[in-house]
Amino acid sequence: MLLITCPNCGPRDETEFHYGGQAHVAYPENPSELNDAEWAKYLFYRENTKGLFAERWVHTAGCRKWFNALRDTVTYEFKSVYTGAAPAAPAGTASATSTNGGQQ
C-alpha cells in the first residue's frame, strides 16, 4: 500500500486516490489544424518512463482535487507532490521524464 501525500489532506492510503496518467500534456493550440496522426499522438501517446515521472492523481475519496506528483516508477517512491497551479516539475526533472525515448 502506498501512502500518498495529498497537497490538501496530507498522507492518505493509496485506495483513496485514482491515477490520471502523465502530467503536463498540453492541449494543442490549434486542435482543428491537426491531422489524425497528430491528434492520435496527443490523445493516446504517453511516455513510458523508467525513473522519475510526473503524473496526475486525484484524491477521489477525500477533497476530490487533482494534483501532480513526481514518482519514481522503479521504486514507486513519491518524490514530491504539487498542485496544477504551482510551477511545473522542479528544474532538471523535465529532462528526466523524456530521456527514455520520448515522442518529440
Next chain:
Amino acid sequence: MAETIAELTVPAGASALRRSPAAQLAEAFEAASAATAAAGAQRAVAVREIPFLVQLGLRAVPGSQGAAAVEAALGAPLPTGHAGTTAGGGFTVLWIGPDEFLAVGDESPENFTSDRGPAEAARVASALGEAGARTPGGVVDLSANRTTFELTGPGARLVLEKGVSFDLHPRAFAVGQAIVTSLDHVPVLVWKTGEDAFRVLPRASFADHVGRWLIDAMREFAAPEVP
C-alpha cells in the same frame, strides 16, 4: 411497515411521516450497544442514528467575496484547512476540500422540520445575490444526502479503526476535527465530536450497509477481551 415506523422515536419537530435512511436499524443499534455495555465499561460503545440533520453544501473560494457573504449569512467563518471545523449560527462547518464545505445543523428541534434545509439553503444562498448578478459561490440543501451515525464510548475509536485507514489516535485526530475518507470502502465523513464520540456520515444509499457494518464491528466488544 406502518407499525414499525410508528414505534421509532422521531426527533421533536420532525414529521412522523419522514423515514430516515437507517430507521430500520434502530432496534439493532440499541441491542448492539447494550451488548457491549454488558460486557464491561472498558470497551463499551453505543451507536445511534441522528436522523434529519440539516446539511448545506457550500462552495466558495476562501477569502473571496462569495465566501465572505456565506460566512456572514451563516454566522460562522469557513474552516481554513484540512480537518478543520468551525461553529456558529446553529451550524458546524466541516472542511471538505479547499473550496468545498458542509454546514451541519445542530440538534435543536426547529432544525428537524422537513422544510428547514431548503429554507436555510435559500436564506444563505440569497446572500450571494440575485440570479444574473450572483457572486461566485454556491449553497445547496444536502440534508437528505447523508445521514449521521454517532458512536460514543471508550470502544468507539476501536470500532472505526477497523475500517478507516486514517490515523484516528488523539495525537493525529483531535476533538472537533472532521475528515473525508473511506470506511470499509464506503465514502464517509468522520467527525470527532468528543474524546470518545465520533460521528460517521455516509450517504443515504450506504446508510444500511454502514449501519450493519458498525453493528458487525461492535460484536467483538460484546465479549470479554481475549488476552
